[in-house]
Amino acid sequence: MCGACLSRRRLLAALAAAPLAACSENLDTGRNQLILVDDAQLAGLADQAWGDLAAKTPRLADPEAQARVARVGAGIAGATGRTDLDWGYEVFDAPDSNAFVLPNGKVAVFRGLLEAVRSDDELAAVMGHEAGHVVARHAAERVSQQLAIQAGVSLVQILLSDQAGESADAIAGALGMGALYGVILPYSRKHELEADALGLTLMEKAGHDPVAAVAFWERRIAESRGQGGVPEVLSTHPADATRLARLREAVAGG
Numbered sequence: 531m532c533g534a535c536l537s538r539r540r541l542l543a544a545l546a547a548a549p550l551a552a553c554s555e556n557l558d559t560g561r562n563q564l565i566l567v568d569d570a571q572l573a574g575l576a577d578q579a580w581g582d583l584a585a586k587t588p589r590l591a592d593p594e595a596q597a598r599v600a601r602v603g604a605g606i607a608g609a610t611g612r613t614d615l616d617w618g619y620e621v622f623d624a625p626d627s628n629a630f631v632l633p634n635g636k637v638a639v640f641r642g643l644l645e646a647v648r649s650d651d652e653l654a655a656v657m658g659h660e661a662g663h664v665v666a667r668h669a670a671e672r673v674s675q676q677l678a679i680q681a682g683v684s685l686v687q688i689l690l691s692d693q694a695g696e697s698a699d700a701i702a703g704a705l706g707m708g709a710l711y712g713v714i715l716p717y718s719r720k721h722e723l724e725a726d727a728l729g730l731t732l733m734e735k736a737g738h739d740p741v742a743a744v745a746f747w748e749r750r751i752a753e754s755r756g757q758g759g760v761p762e763v764l765s766t767h768p769a770d771a772t773r774l775a776r777l778r779e780a781v782a783g784g
């Protein structure tokens with residue numbers, strides 16, 4: 531049997547096993563997505579992951595910083611119109627210059643990121659980008675891709691199985707918690723570009739200056755080049771010249 535046939539059979543098996551197998555159009559991105567997991571399942575998984583994170587990671591003891599992130603975040607959440615999500619924000623006391631979002635609307639910001647942003651507008655650029663991943667259902671898409679690879683195994687089976695450590699890690703990575711669990715699963719370039727575009731719209735709608743997004747990413751890329759390596763900042767969100775060019779275009783054209 532050829533490899534292609536096998537992988538097709540596997541994909542079909544995954545589709546058959548999925549409780550909700552759908553190729554649906556996302557109105558925010560205008561593109562069709564393979565979604566093998568329903569929103570309730572994903573939200574349940576995200577709630578659990580958020581609880582784990584909160585239990586393991588110290589919260590930053592700085593009420594002003596917490597209030598700032600909550601205020602900027604609430605503006606962005608309002609701009610998404612996704613009132614069905616239970617948006618929430620937490621600043622964790624870790625040096626990582628990073629942030630991530632879970633599909634239930636929970637946004638984690640690390641202390642290092644607050645040290646890296648120079649204004650609320652720059653913070654809004656990062657939070658707008660994160661909210662863009664939620665609006666575009668990137669986690670659902672990534673988890674679905676992982677499920678398709680797992681050949682007909684359902685999400686519940688993966689999570690219940692003691693032997694499915696690697697699969698469970700891959701799902702956690704797909705959820706957006708890769709850095710936490712040591713499974714870095716960077717967003718694809720396509721997802722990054724979508725999140726950037728949505729992020730610009732959201733931050734502007736929330737009253738922030740989108741030019742700040744260009745300034746922030748420009749600085750991060752320059753810094754990572756200076757260090758001669760992969761940017762430590764937002765390592766799960768690979769930044770490159772293409773993203774920067776698109777951001778500049780969008781801001782100039784908008």
Ligand SMILES: [Zn+2]
Pocket residue numbers: 659663717721722725766767
């Ligand atoms: Zn991203």
